[in-house]
Amino acid sequence: AQKVTQAQTEISVVEKEDVTLDCVYETRDTTYYLFWYKQPPSGELVFLIRRNSFDEQNEISGRYSWNFQKSTSSFNFTITASQVVDSAVYFCALSAGGSYQKVTFGIGTKLQVIP
Amino acid sequence: NAGVTQTPKFRVLKTGQSMTLLCAQDMNHEYMYWYRQDPGMGLRLIHYSVGEGTTAKGEVPDGYNVSRLKKQNFLLGLESAAPSQTSVYFCASSLGATPNIQYFGAGTRLSVL
Numbered sequence: 537a538q539k540v541t542q543a544q545t546e547i548s549v550v551e552k553e554d555v556t557l558d559c560v561y562e563t564r565d566t567t568y569y570l571f572w573y574k575q576p577p578s579g580e581l582v583f584l585i586r587r588n589s590f591d592e593q594n595e596i597s598g599r600y601s602w603n604f605q606k607s608t609s610s611f612n613f614t615i616t617a618s619q620v621v622d623s624a625v626y627f628c629a630l631s632a633g634g635s636y637q638k639v640t641f642g643i644g645t646k647l648q649v650i651p
Numbered sequence: 652n653a654g655v656t657q658t659p660k661f662r663v664l665k666t667g668q669s670m671t672l673l674c675a676q677d678m679n680h681e682y683m684y685w686y687r688q689d690p691g692m693g694l695r696l697i698h699y700s701v702g703e704g705t706t707a708k709g710e711v712p713d714g715y716n717v718s719r720l721k722k723q724n725f726l727l728g729l730e731s732a733a734p735s736q737t738s739v740y741f742c743a744s745s746l747g748a749t750p751n752i753q754y755f756g757a758g759t760r761l762s763v764l
Contacts (some may be wrong), residue, residue, distance in 0.1 A: 545691075571750075573681065573755075578757070580755050581743075581756045583753065583754070586750050586752055588750065631748070636751055638696060638699070641693045643691060
């Protein structure tokens, strides 16, 4: 069985602060993919990043960075110098070998960036 | 550049009524999905399809039916709506299973009274 845990249901930060969103996953498969999606107030989920289980290299894209650690089964997402436009619900997700067509989503973390 | 389009955006039903939600994608994707989003529950998979003419059950399929007669369309039906089906419904599509990067529609907000 696959499981994704996002323990932080809501986070508030002041603009320009850094913020890290936690994601812990569970799977028995050795091959799997991890994802992050953003759901802005408009409602539509937008894909941010994917990472496969064989690539533990961290990734940076502008103010966004992702830290993948297999040893702790975590795939954390950091926003540096947060902005009001970052306010959204962020979902971590997992698809694993044997059932790649199904993606398991976490419950999401609602981020509010206060000006 | 439409992507994934859901119709309608909002709907109010009375208990026992039926309706169909339409999802259309113009990206020639093989896979399509229906999710429901409820507070504190995240996204839960209702049904999915891995190709034209095929459908499969997801995590919460009871009370729903689906059809994929054309590759670009995926319909979600509620035969006899119940208040427990009040939710926001999202359709998604993906090119394939590995990796399964999904593209989402804007959602349909359904209230069942």
